[in-house]
Structures are given as C-alpha cells and as structure tokens.
Amino acid sequence: MSRVAGCDVGSLTSKAVIMENNKILGWSIIKSKSDPEESANSAMQTALEKAGCTLDSIQYCVGTGYGRDRISFINETKSEIACHGMGAKWLVPSARTIIDIGGQDCKAIRIDKDGVVEKFITNDKCASGTGRFLEVMAKVLDIGLDELGDMTEKTETPITFASMCTVWAQADIIKYINSGYSVEDIGAGINAAMAKRVAMLANTVKIENDVCMTGGVAKNKGVVSTLEKVLGVRIRRVRKADPQIAGALGAALISQSKINNGGSK
Amino acid sequence: MMDAFYEAASKIDSQPIRSWKERGGKIVGYTCSYVPSEIFHAADILPVRLRGIETESMEIADAYFGPYICTFPKCILQLAGKGKYTFMDGVIITPGCDSMRRLDECWRKAGDTHPGIVPDFFYYFDVPHKTTEHGIQWFMEEINHMISALENQFNVSITPEKLQSSIREFNRGRKLLQELEDMRAKTDIVISGTDAYAVTMAGTVMHRNEFTVLLENLVKELKQKKAAKNDKRKRIMVIGSISDDISLIQLVEKENEAVVVAENLCFGVRYEGAEISENDDAVSALAHAYLGESKCPRMYGKYKERLASLKQIIDRTHIDGVIMQNVRFCDLHGSENGLFERDLEKEGIPCLRIEREYGPLVETGRLKMRIDAFFERLYK
Incomplete structure (x- = not known):
C-alpha cells in the first residue's frame, strides 16, 4: 500500500491531492495566500482532512506550481508542465x-x-x-x-x-x-x-x-x-475529477511512481 | 583568475574602464558586433560595447521608445539618460536591427531634456544587410568614413600599418578564444558556460592587450585542469537574441544538471573565433571578416548557411539540447528560432523556444519553469 500526495501552489489557487493505490483519497482547492508556504500547508491540511489521514502517513510528496520552492513538506519539486502531462493522462487516458x-x-x-x-x-x-x-x-x-x-x-x-x-x-x-x-x-x-x-x-x-x-x-x-x-x-x-486539480494530481502520480521505483521519505 | 573577467562582465562602471579613464584614455561606445574594434585599437581608443545591465527603471526610455519594442536598446537609453554613460567620449550606433537603429534618434532627442547625455562624437555607422560584392564595397566605404571621422574628432592618425598591427593583436585573442571553444567542445568539462560567457563578455569592454594576457593565462590554466569523472550533466547550447547578462546562462546551469558548452549569441564568441587576414589590405580584410560570415539573422538570404553552421557546432560540441530565446518584439530571432526549431527537431535535436523580456528587469520564475520542464524532457 502506498499513500502519496501532490501539492500545486498556483498564482490564484493552491491544490493538493492525496492518493492511495492509484485512487484519489482526498483533494482540495483553496485560494492562494500571500505566503506560498501557508497556501501549501492549508491546501494540504484540507486534502488530508478529506482523506481522513495525517501528513505522517504520506510516504512521498511532489510539489509543483509557482510556489513549489517554498513548500516545506515535499520530497522534491517538478515543473507544472510535467505534472499537468501526467495528471491529464490519468484523467483522460487517450x-x-x-x-x-x-x-x-x-x-x-x-x-x-x-x-x-x-x-x-x-x-x-x-x-x-x-x-x-x-x-x-x-x-x-x-x-x-x-x-x-x-x-x-x-x-x-x-x-x-x-x-x-x-x-x-x-x-x-x-x-x-x-x-x-x-x-x-x-x-x-x-x-x-x-x-x-x-x-x-x-x-x-x-x-x-x-x-x-x-x-x-x-x-x-x-x-x-x-x-x-x-x-x-x-x-x-474531464469527468474523473475536477480538472483544476490536474497539476496536483500529476504531482501525486509522480510521487506514486517514485514509491513504486523504490524511493521513500 | 576569473575575478577580473567577472568584474568587467557584470558592471558597467568596471575597474578596467575606470583605470583607462584615469590614465586619460578616450572611450567610444558601440552597439553591435559588426563594428570592427580593431579600428579603435589602432587609434588608441578603448572601444566599449554598450550594455543594458544595471537598469532599474524605464521611465526615460519608455517616453522615447514606447512600449512595443525590444527592451535592450531601451535599457541603453535609460542608462544614458541617467548619466551612466557620460564617461564615453563618443558613441557609435549601428542598424544591427530596427530597434537598435532607432536608438540613434531616441538618444539624440532625449539629449534635449537630459543635457550632457549625447557625447560630442555621436556617429551612425551603417552596415549592409547583404554579403554581395556590392555590400562589401559599401561596407568598406563605411569603414573608411568612420576612420576619417575618428581621425578628425580625436586628432589621431589611423594608418594601414597601425590597423594591421591591431588585427594581429586581435588575432592573438581570437586564436585563444578558439582554443577555449575547442576545450568546451570536449566531453571533459573544464569550464562552466557562465564562466566562459563572462570571459567573452569581458572582451567587449576591456582593453584588448590586457584581455589577451588574461585569456592566455586562463587557457594555460584550463589546459592543466582535470575534468570531473563521469560528468552526467546535459550539454546545452544557448542561441537567439542579444544577451549581455551572464545571469541567463547562470539560470540554465544553476539548479539543473546542465552545462552550457556553446552559444550563438551577440556578445558571445560569434565572430571572435575566426581569424582575420593579416596580409591583405586592412580595410578590405576587416570588411570581409566582419560582414562575410552572416551569423546574425539581420543578414539577408543566409538562413541555410546559419542552419548548417549551427548543426556543425551541435555535432562538434555534443549538444543534448538547444535553448533558443528571443527578447520580446525581436522579429529577427523570433522568426529564425521558429525555423531552427522546425529543422533541428526534425533531426531529433531537442529544442526549447522561449520568449522573454531582456535581462535585468525580468522576473525569472516563468523562464525557470520552462527551462526546468525542458530538462525533465531531456532526462526522461
């Protein structure tokens, strides 16, 4: 069982997605604040609450978006281009x-x-x-x-x-x-x-x-x-999830592949 | 070793310029790589390439240029308006492109409201857009005109012998720069792209003899330097619009596993690599060398030659990816980059085409995001 997350701190909104075994457990979209770190924390907290789990249980987390370098709880960052590519692929496989x-x-x-x-x-x-x-x-x-x-x-x-x-x-x-x-x-x-x-x-x-x-x-x-x-x-x-979370979703999917390839927190 | 290069490359009021001025030397600023520096060297004048770094605002330039034009000449005008170029005894404007050509009128006009910013010697040096025999003849006439103008203004004599001696001095540096390029082409990396760019940039503002000595020492040092084993960094080439700011190269190399091993940028080793004939008539040799190679898209009808030369560099330096950037509103590089991208991608060479604002006024977040995404593609 692998529980992973992705967090996308965008210019207007911040998004987080919690996934387990290729399924979305919880997600969030919040209005970005003036401090990207705070935006990330808040988006992540909301998603965790919806998923009914805690940050400790997340094995790997990828950050993306303009504020990605300021997120405190992530393992690595990826560009939103790569994340949106992966996220869209999951949402619409074709x-x-x-x-x-x-x-x-x-x-x-x-x-x-x-x-x-x-x-x-x-x-x-x-x-x-x-x-x-x-x-x-x-x-x-x-x-x-x-x-x-x-x-x-x-x-x-x-x-x-x-x-x-x-x-x-x-x-x-x-x-x-x-x-x-x-x-x-x-x-x-x-x-x-x-x-x-x-x-x-x-x-x-x-x-x-x-x-x-x-x-x-x-x-x-x-x-x-x-x-x-x-x-x-x-x-x-896009019907499988809200299209606005594609970046955070892609980040979570990249996290998942990291776990599958042997990486861990 | 590198400090002297960085001092000259990253400041407008740099040490070499200050000490030349303190010794009572004359300085002439110029705007384009098509101006033969040898001519000034022969007259014992320091040629300094005009730059836009250190610009902090745009209120003067915006008033004369308007918003829809390349920011590079605007930055030069802004600095001139702020009095940063008052150490120049003369300025030479060239039609490198239309935006740059407009600097001539805008600067003169700005002089009405900002007294003292237009030097006594303010000269327009025309450069043909074709390398036909007619173009070369015309360029030779322009060179001769400029020589006479300099002689009259600065009370000097620029003889064919002095010109030839300057060509020889510049050729020493050209050979060394070529050696540096040869080293960068090898898979053993001994110098970063940022360092190499600082070196060539310094060459556009330092006195040539001083530069050549520093360069000689650097090349000697690099020859003995051991390269890191198993260097996995991606080898990048940067091309496109004018860039006199090393931070562009830094942005590529800093946080990515990358090294810039070649570039085709104004201010880079573009023409510097080729030696100029020391035996022919000096003016004719300069005209053929400076106009002949057509490495800049300002030259008409030479796209195929430029593509071939680009491919040759890509092969020679083992490039993994090409970053092609153009300053917003740069029609020349904007359209040529599109053609390069089409033709290089066809051959499987990954390309990133980006439009940007020029240098010091730019927030780099967007640029960085695209460069990061390009590296993700290269590393997939």
Whole structure:
C-alpha cells in the first residue's frame, strides 16, 4: 500500500491531492495566500482532512506550481508542465494534447502515450488568455465565473473584441454595456476571445488527438465549446475529477511512481 | 583568475574602464558586433560595447521608445539618460536591427531634456544587410568614413600599418578564444558556460592587450585542469537574441544538471573565433571578416548557411539540447528560432523556444519553469 500526495501552489489557487493505490483519497482547492508556504500547508491540511489521514502517513510528496520552492513538506519539486502531462493522462487516458489554463498562464502540452512531455508552449507575462482574464471580465459584467461559462449557449450573436489585452478588453466591455448590448452577447464574446487566444498556443504545438483541457478554465463550458469550433477538434471532457486539480494530481502520480521505483521519505 | 573577467562582465562602471579613464584614455561606445574594434585599437581608443545591465527603471526610455519594442536598446537609453554613460567620449550606433537603429534618434532627442547625455562624437555607422560584392564595397566605404571621422574628432592618425598591427593583436585573442571553444567542445568539462560567457563578455569592454594576457593565462590554466569523472550533466547550447547578462546562462546551469558548452549569441564568441587576414589590405580584410560570415539573422538570404553552421557546432560540441530565446518584439530571432526549431527537431535535436523580456528587469520564475520542464524532457 502506498499513500502519496501532490501539492500545486498556483498564482490564484493552491491544490493538493492525496492518493492511495492509484485512487484519489482526498483533494482540495483553496485560494492562494500571500505566503506560498501557508497556501501549501492549508491546501494540504484540507486534502488530508478529506482523506481522513495525517501528513505522517504520506510516504512521498511532489510539489509543483509557482510556489513549489517554498513548500516545506515535499520530497522534491517538478515543473507544472510535467505534472499537468501526467495528471491529464490519468484523467483522460487517450489524451495526447493538453490545454491547461490556469490563473496566470496558459499552456499547450503534447504528451506521448506514457504521459511524458514531448512539446509545450506557455504564454508569457500577460494576463490575456488566462483565468485572471475571465475573472476580471466577469467582475466588470457583475456576474459569477460559473455564470460566464453559460453565456455562450444563450446567444447566437457574441461580440467580437478588437483586442485581447485584459486592460483594453475591459474598456471595450464597458463601452458595450453602455451601448445597451446584452450581458449574454458580451459574456459569449469574452469566452470566444479567450478561446481564440488559447487556440493560437495550441496550434503552435501541433495538435494530436485526443485533446483535453485542464485547469480552472476547463470548467467554463463556453470557452471549451468555442475552442472546439475554433480548433475543429473534439475536446474530451474531464469527468474523473475536477480538472483544476490536474497539476496536483500529476504531482501525486509522480510521487506514486517514485514509491513504486523504490524511493521513500 | 576569473575575478577580473567577472568584474568587467557584470558592471558597467568596471575597474578596467575606470583605470583607462584615469590614465586619460578616450572611450567610444558601440552597439553591435559588426563594428570592427580593431579600428579603435589602432587609434588608441578603448572601444566599449554598450550594455543594458544595471537598469532599474524605464521611465526615460519608455517616453522615447514606447512600449512595443525590444527592451535592450531601451535599457541603453535609460542608462544614458541617467548619466551612466557620460564617461564615453563618443558613441557609435549601428542598424544591427530596427530597434537598435532607432536608438540613434531616441538618444539624440532625449539629449534635449537630459543635457550632457549625447557625447560630442555621436556617429551612425551603417552596415549592409547583404554579403554581395556590392555590400562589401559599401561596407568598406563605411569603414573608411568612420576612420576619417575618428581621425578628425580625436586628432589621431589611423594608418594601414597601425590597423594591421591591431588585427594581429586581435588575432592573438581570437586564436585563444578558439582554443577555449575547442576545450568546451570536449566531453571533459573544464569550464562552466557562465564562466566562459563572462570571459567573452569581458572582451567587449576591456582593453584588448590586457584581455589577451588574461585569456592566455586562463587557457594555460584550463589546459592543466582535470575534468570531473563521469560528468552526467546535459550539454546545452544557448542561441537567439542579444544577451549581455551572464545571469541567463547562470539560470540554465544553476539548479539543473546542465552545462552550457556553446552559444550563438551577440556578445558571445560569434565572430571572435575566426581569424582575420593579416596580409591583405586592412580595410578590405576587416570588411570581409566582419560582414562575410552572416551569423546574425539581420543578414539577408543566409538562413541555410546559419542552419548548417549551427548543426556543425551541435555535432562538434555534443549538444543534448538547444535553448533558443528571443527578447520580446525581436522579429529577427523570433522568426529564425521558429525555423531552427522546425529543422533541428526534425533531426531529433531537442529544442526549447522561449520568449522573454531582456535581462535585468525580468522576473525569472516563468523562464525557470520552462527551462526546468525542458530538462525533465531531456532526462526522461
């Protein structure tokens, strides 16, 4: 019996996953705090409580995410690229291309049949095409993030945005609100703008089927369905677990393989 | 041994520059590896390559350049605006690329509001983009113009004999740098990429004779150094946009099991490896050597030659992976890196293509994440 964990300290949220014999025992998603160490502790504690076990019982733990070097209880760190590759592979075994949209970056990753990264690309130092973009836009529209995802299927006439810059798009939205456009048209336009921006990244790594999406934005139905149209491929829905925990899950899976290969705490 | 190189490589106001100035020596700054340093050496002027390190903010440069342009020339202007380059008696701007060419106007204009930042000798040195005979002829004319301008400004005489003697002195250093590159190419690693980059960087700001002596000692020392047995570090090549900041190489080597054994970077051993003819007409020899090799993507129609030369280095130095970086808005390296990646990956050479902001103003977290992920791929 091997009990392992993975912890992903991201820019907006921190996640932890506890696994035993390839099954998820407990997991957590919390809002990241200003101190990454504290974020990690809190995410881990929540996941441990859900799993009904203690930190002592964890045999191996891998850390990932922007705060990975500040996590106190881990055995080693791995890049989120590798972790998302492994996590997505477990969630959707047929996946070869993963589009991960997190709080402050988006990545397109191509993996081989074993979940090992072949090619990847990430955006750079810009909120455009990230979870933060959606968060800002939802706030301007005064709706919840969940509601924003539903907007795409509610209209046939989404707005086209001239710029994907978070600051400019925000000004554009205000202009549309004041011109009397419906929230649905604007919301669907935001989802479409996001999908187009991410499609550009995905095309750069050369898409191979099957495609799946991870990260918090994978929960936005509007972005996923528009992305399918733009890319012309079907995107496999993640059903085995919350797609937002893919990075922490991948970290736990790497921990598991370490134990299986003879490593221990 | 390495301290002297690091002193020159990591500071703008470094010891060699200060002591040259204290002795009453003249200094001319320049912006591009296409400017033949031998000419200044022949005039007993210290040529110092202009750099952007130590930039702390961007308020002056942003006002003249705007936000959508490479940060490297912006950093130079920012430093100039802050008075960090007032030790220069002259500055030479070249059209290395469009952003760099714009430094000419921006710097002159910034002089209106920041008095004293434009030196008396502010010279635009044109460099053709083609290596055709016509291009070489044009480049020779440009070199002759610059020689006359320097002679008039600094009241010196740059004779063919002096030029030839400077070419000989520079060739001594070129041979030594080639020896250093030969050592780096071997599987026994005796010098880190960071150290090697600091050495070549120091060569762009130190007086050549002083540099050659230091280099001679270093090469001698390295020849006797025993390499670590069973070195498992991955051998990396770094290419792409301008980099005058050793921390880029450091970032690759520091926390990873890696050593940078080759690079094709402006400020690196790009042209320095090849010797210049000592017997031909000096100006013609300089023109052919500096313009002829087309190692920078600013040169038209030479992609295939650049790819071939890159592959040759990859084979010779036993490279495990190539990191190709470009400073944001660098069209030249941005597009060429895409082509290199396509052609090298086809041959099974792992490549990492990254876009970054230039140097000192950058948070390295994102860069590090991508480099880490690349090493995970190399070690799989």
